[in-house]
Amino acid sequence: MPATHLTGPVTLDRREGPYGEVVLRQRGDDFEIIANGCFLMDTSDGRSERLLVDAALAALPDGRPDPGVLIGGLGVGFSLVRAAAAPRWGRIAVAEREQAIVDWHLDGPLGRISGAALADPRTEILRVDLVTHLHTTTERYDALCLDIDNGPDWTVTEDNESLYSPAGLAACRASLTPGGVLAVWSARPSAAFEDALRNAGFHAVRTEEVAVARGVPDVVHLASRGD
Structure with a gap:
């Protein structure tokens, strides 16, 4: 039966890993990723995932040559x-x-979205836990674009909560170059997270919104490390 005639989600793959269950489903022409029973993302839109990258790049200081970005995680590949x-x-x-x-x-099947980007010589896939990587890496990035949860107040696993804690935000700041930008995707705005960013020493804290058909908008929280 052609995908366009499907009336409900079809499970394409289901895996049990060290962080729980992840499922890839197809609904019509779109794909969905479900993590531990929680809807994570799909391929139906992608505007906010693109904003995550665009806003971070626009916020970088002018004239910075060849900036490096760390995207966490891969998701459906839009970022x-x-x-x-x-x-x-x-x-x-x-x-x-x-x-x-x-x-x-x-x-x-997600290769039809990301194939060319994965083949780009600038691209490198780090098969690591983002939180652990930020606490242990000696590398510095000009931008961190983070989309591993439905937001700071709605994490996929309990382990991810530490990313938005004072220690986690300190690790984010330490992983940025001077003037570097932190961008965090969220399914809803969080004034408390904005306060946490300021308390962690970030500057130019702000939130950009992407309107959705129903409910509160998707947002990208932005902050600068400063010099």
């Missing part, structure tokens, strides 16, 4: 594809801890 479409980025690293999601892009 990676957007970054690869911008010639200004010098390096595009993507942190993804779920091997299943990497496989769905490299050898599965």
Whole structure:
């Protein structure tokens, strides 16, 4: 039966990993990723995932040559594809801890979205847990574009909560170059998270919105490390 005639979601793959269950489903022509029973993202729109990358790039200081970005995580690939479409980025690293999601892009149906971006010589997939990587890496990035949860107040796993804690935000700030930008995707605005960013020493804290058909808008929280 052609995909356009499907009336409900069809499970294409289901994996049990160290962080719980991840599922790839198809609904009509679109794909959905479900993590531990929680809807994470799908391919129906992607405007806010693209804003995540665009806003971070626009917020970087003018004249910075070949900036490097760390995207966490891979998801359905929209943020990676957007970054690869911008010639200004010098390096595009993507942190993804779920091997299943990497496989769905490299050898599965999500490759039709991300194939060209993955083949871009600037792109590198880091098969790591983002939170652990930020606490342990000695690398510095000009931008961090983080989309591993439905937002700071709605995490996929309890382990991710530490990313939005004072220690986690300190690790984000330490992983940025002077003047670097932190961008965090969220399914809803969070004034408390804006306060947490300021308390962690970030500057130019603001929120950009993407209107949705119903309910509160998707947002991208933005902040600068400063000099």
